[in-house]
Amino acid sequence: MSSLRDVLRKASKKIEHGDREGAARLLDEAGEILAARGIVDRAARVYVEAAKLYREYERTSEYFDAVENATLMLVRQGCDSKTNVEIIRINEEAGDFAEESEMYQRAADFYFRAMDFATGSKSLKLTVKAADALENLADEKEVAEDTDATLTLLKKVSRLYYTAGDDELGKRINERAIRLALSWAEEAQQREDWLSAGNLIAEAAQITQTEGDNIEATRLMMDAGVFYEKIGLHEKAGNIFDAAQETYKLERLSSARKNAMSQAAEAYMKMDGKPEVVAPLLVKAGDMFEELGRVMKAKWSYKKAGEIFEELAQQAAEDGDTPSEKNYLRYQAMCLRNWGAEDKAEAIYKAVIDYFIGQAAKEEKMNHHERQALSLEEAADVMYEAGLREEAEDTLERALDIYVGLAKERAASDEPDEESRLYSEAADCASKMGDTERSASFHRKASERAKSAGELYQEMGVGELATIWLRTAGMEALKTGEPKMYEKAIEYLLESAEGFRDIDEEIEAFDDLFAVFSILLEHKPDDQRLSEVLSAMDEIGLTTRDETVSLTLSVVRPLFHGNHIAALLALQESEEELEAKADRLRELVYIVKKRAR
Numbered sequence: 378m379s380s381l382r383d384v385l386r387k388a389s390k391k392i393e394h395g396d397r398e399g400a401a402r403l404l405d406e407a408g409e410i411l412a413a414r415g416i417v418d419r420a421a422r423v424y425v426e427a428a429k430l431y432r433e434y435e436r437t438s439e440y441f442d443a444v445e446n447a448t449l450m451l452v453r454q455g456c457d458s459k460t461n462v463e464i465i466r467i468n469e470e471a472g473d474f475a476e477e478s479e480m481y482q483r484a485a486d487f488y489f490r491a492m493d494f495a496t497g498s499k500s501l502k503l504t505v506k507a508a509d510a511l512e513n514l515a516d517e518k519e520v521a522e523d524t525d526a527t528l529t530l531l532k533k534v535s536r537l538y539y540t541a542g543d544d545e546l547g548k549r550i551n552e553r554a555i556r557l558a559l560s561w562a563e564e565a566q567q568r569e570d571w572l573s574a575g576n577l578i579a580e581a582a583q584i585t586q587t588e589g590d591n592i593e594a595t596r597l598m599m600d601a602g603v604f605y606e607k608i609g610l611h612e613k614a615g616n617i618f619d620a621a622q623e624t625y626k627l628e629r630l631s632s633a634r635k636n637a638m639s640q641a642a643e644a645y646m647k648m649d650g651k652p653e654v655v656a657p658l659l660v661k662a663g664d665m666f667e668e669l670g671r672v673m674k675a676k677w678s679y680k681k682a683g684e685i686f687e688e689l690a691q692q693a694a695e696d697g698d699t700p701s702e703k704n705y706l707r708y709q710a711m712c713l714r715n716w717g718a719e720d721k722a723e724a725i726y727k728a729v730i731d732y733f734i735g736q737a738a739k740e741e742k743m744n745h746h747e748r749q750a751l752s753l754e755e756a757a758d759v760m761y762e763a764g765l766r767e768e769a770e771d772t773l774e775r776a777l778d779i780y781v782g783l784a785k786e787r788a789a790s791d792e793p794d795e796e797s798r799l800y801s802e803a804a805d806c807a808s809k810m811g812d813t814e815r816s817a818s819f820h821r822k823a824s825e826r827a828k829s830a831g832e833l834y835q836e837m838g839v840g841e842l843a844t845i846w847l848r849t850a851g852m853e854a855l856k857t858g859e860p861k862m863y864e865k866a867i868e869y870l871l872e873s874a875e876g877f878r879d880i881d882e883e884i885e886a887f888d889d890l891f892a893v894f895s896i897l898l899e900h901k902p903d904d905q906r907l908s909e910v911l912s913a914m915d916e917i918g919l920t921t922r923d924e925t926v927s928l929t930l931s932v933v934r935p936l937f938h939g940n941h942i943a944a945l946l947a948l949q950e951s952e953e954e955l956e957a958k959a960d961r962l963r964e965l966v967y968i969v970k971k972r973a974r
Contacts (some may be wrong), residue, residue, distance in 0.1 A: 380410065382658050402432070405439070408446060421450035425467060432474060441483065444471040448490065452922075461494040461919075465503075472506065481514035493919060493927070500542045512550070524561050524573075528554055528580055538948035540935050547942065551588055555581045564602075575604035579617060587945055591628055595621045599637060606644060608927030614787050615644035615658065622665075638665045646678060656685040656708070663715060676716040683712030703729050707759055726763035730756050734772075746801075750779040754806065761809075777806040784822075793833060794846060797826035801853060817857040824853035824865065828958035848889055855896065863900055867893050874913070887917045887926050891933070895961060898936060899968055911937050932962050941970040 404427035424447035431440035436578050443469050451464050470895040473485035488507035492500055515530035531554040539547035564578035582597035598621040605614035618641035625634035645662035648655050656919035663678030690705035706729050733756035740749035760769035765850035783797035804819035831846035851869030854862045870889045877886035890910050897907045914933065918926045928951040935943035952959055 402427075402439075405443060405446075408443075408450075412446075412450060417450045421447050421454065421463075424450060425463075428467065428471075432470075437474075437478060439478075441471060441939075444468065444487070464494045465491045465499065465872070469503065469506075474511050474512075476506075481510045481517070484510040485514070485829075487502075493922075498916075501929055502540040502677075504537050505543070508534045508541065508546075511537070522561075524557075524577065527560055528577075531557070532584065532946060533950060536943055536950065539943035539946060542940075545944075548588065551584050555584050558584070571604045571607045572610070575601045575610075575613075576969070578604065583949070586624070587942060587949070591624050592630075593639070593936070594622045595628075595633070598624070599640070602640060602644070609647075611644045611647040612650070612654075612658065615641045615648070615662075618644060619661075620815075633671055639669060639671075642666050642669075642674070646674075646681075651804070652685045652689055656682045656689070659685070660708075660712065660715075663712075667715075676860075679712045679716035683716065686712060703732060703755075707762060711762060723763065726759060729858045730759050730763070733759065734842065746779050746783060750776040750783075750802070753779070754809075757809070762895050773806045773810050777803050780806065781819075788826075791827045794830035795848070797823045797830055797849060797853065800826060801856075806854070813858070815864075817859055820853050820857045821862065824850045824857070824862070827853055828869065840876065841880055841882075844873050844880070844882075847876060848873035851889070851892070855892070860900065863896055867896055867906075870896075871910075880915075883917050883921045884923060884926065887914060887921075887923075887929075890914050891929065891958065894933060895965060898965055902972070907937065925954060929958055929962075932966075936962075936965050936969050939969055939973060941966050941973060944969065 390502070404423050407622060408420045408423040408427060411423060424443050428440055428443035428447060429444055431437075447467055448464055448700075451460050454460050455634045466489045468491035472484045472491065473721070475481075475484035475487060485507045488503050492503045492507065495503055511530050512534045515527050515534060518527040531550055533551040535547045535554065538544075550839075558577045561798035562574045562581070565571075565573035565577060578597050579601040582594045582601060585597060586594035591883060598617050600620070601615045604612040605611075605617065615827065618637050622634045622637035622641060622842055625631075642662040642665035645658040646956045648658060659682035660679050663682065666672075666675035666678060684761065686705045687707035690702050690709060693699075693705055695703035706725050707800060710722040710729070713725065724893045733752050737749045737752035737756065740752060753772050756771040757769040757776065760772060768937040768958045780803040784796045784803070787793075787795040787799065800819045800823035802894070804823060807813075807816035807819060827846050827850035831850060832842035833838075847869050851866045851873060853868060854866040870893045874886040874889035874893070877883070890913050894907065894910045894914065897904050897910065901907070911933065914926075914930060917923075918930050928947075931947040932955070934942050935941075935947065944962075948955065948959065948962050948966060955962065
C-alpha cells in the first residue's frame, strides 16, 4: 500500500500548496490503483474528489472522465438506495455542467445515466432535463441544416416529454418536426432531389400517424410514394402505397384505399432485382389487382411470379437443396392456379404431396416415427394449399396420433421432458385443423409434463435445466389460450425468472418477466403484481446495463402508465434493436391505445 499512500500524500501536499489541478491528477492515479486492487468503494470516493477539483478548474474532459470512473466504481459496489443516490447526484451535476458548456449531447448522456438509477418524480425530472438538452442540440442541428439528425432528435425529445407526462410539449415538438420535414421536402423538390423529398415526406407521415391523424398521414404516404416512383424505387414506392391502403382500410375510406392499392400493385409490377424478392411481391400485386377486379392485370402478375418461382425451383434442384425446391414448386403451383392453369397446378401439387408422403413412408420403415410425422405435416400443408382439406385433416390426424403415441412411450420410460415436447407437437397439429379444444388440451398436458420435468431435474441437482423446463411449463400454459391457465403461466414464469436469477442468468430472467408483464397488461391490467414485475425488470436493467433490456424498458414503462404515444415513439426509435420483441410490444401498444379510448 506504500505507493498508494505516497500518491495520496503527494495529492494532499498539492492541495496545501494551492495546486488543486495537480492534486486532481494524483487522485486520478490513486483511483486507478484502488480500482486495480478491487477496493471499489474507496476508488469511487477518490474519483468523486478528483471530479470536484477538475470541475473547479473547468478541465472538462478530465472532469467527465472522473465522473465516468466514479460511476463505474459505484455500480461495482452493487445497487442499494445510498449508492443509487450518489450515482444520480454526480451524473446530474455533470449533466448540468455539460449543458452550461453547451455540450448538449454529453449533458443528455449524463442525465440518461442518472435516470437509469432514479425512480418516481426524480426520474421524471431527469427525463425533462434530458429532453431540454436534446432540444437545444436539435436547434443547433436545424441551423446547420442537418435534416436527419434534427428529425431524429426531435422525435426523441417528443418521446421524452410524453414519457414525463407533458403531452402538450410532446405534441408541440412533433408538430415542429412535421413542419421542418415538409419544409425541407419542398426545398428538395425544388432541386429535384426526389429521394430526399420522398424520405422527408415519409418521415412526416410517420410522425403524423403517431399523433393520431391517419387521414393526413396517408395523404403524405401517397405523396412520398410518387417521389420514390420518379427515381425507380418501385419496391419502396409499393411498400408505402401498401401501408397507405392498409390505413385507408382502417378508416373505411374505400375509394382512397382502391387508389392506394392500385398504385402499390403497379409499383410492384415494375420491380427488378433478386428473384426471391421480386416474386412474392408480384404475388402481392396479383392479390391487389384481383381485389380491385382487374382480372387481366392479376393474371399477368401471377404468371410472372410463377415463372420466377419455376426458375428458382430449378436452381434449387441443381444445387441439391430439396426443401427449397419443394417450397418454390408450391409457390409456382399457387401462381399457376391463380392465373388459370389448374391442370398444371394440380400436377405440381400432386408431385410435391407424393414426395412428402413418400418421405413419411421411408421414415416409417426405418422406425424414425417423429420424422415420419414431420413429413406428414409437410404433406398436409401442401394439401391445404391444393384445396384438399379432407385429405389434409386425415394426414394431420395420422401425424397427431404418432406424436401422442410417442409421448405415451416416453411416459412409460419416465421422460417427462420428451413427453412435453411431443404433446406440444400434437397441439400444433390440432391447431392446424382448427380444433382449438384439442389443441388446448394437448398444450395443458405439455405444460403439466414440463412442470414434472423441471421437478425431476431439480431433484437431480441440475438447476439450469429445471428452470428451463419450468419456463416451458409457463409458455405451454399460455398457449392454451384459456384464461384459467394464464394464472398458471404467471406462476411458472415468475418461478423460472427467480430460478434464472439464482444462476446469474439475468437476461433470461428478464425475458420471463417480460412475458409475465405482457400477460398481466393484456388480461389483468389492474393486478398489483404488474408494478412488482416492472420493478424487478427495472432492477435487472440497472444491474446488467444491457442495451436490449434498457430499450425494452423504454417502451414498457410508458405502457405501464397507459401512455401509448410515448411507448410507440420509443418502439419506433429502436425497432431494429428490439426485433425479437417488436411484434409483441406493438400488440401491447395497440391494447393500451384501445383501452384509452
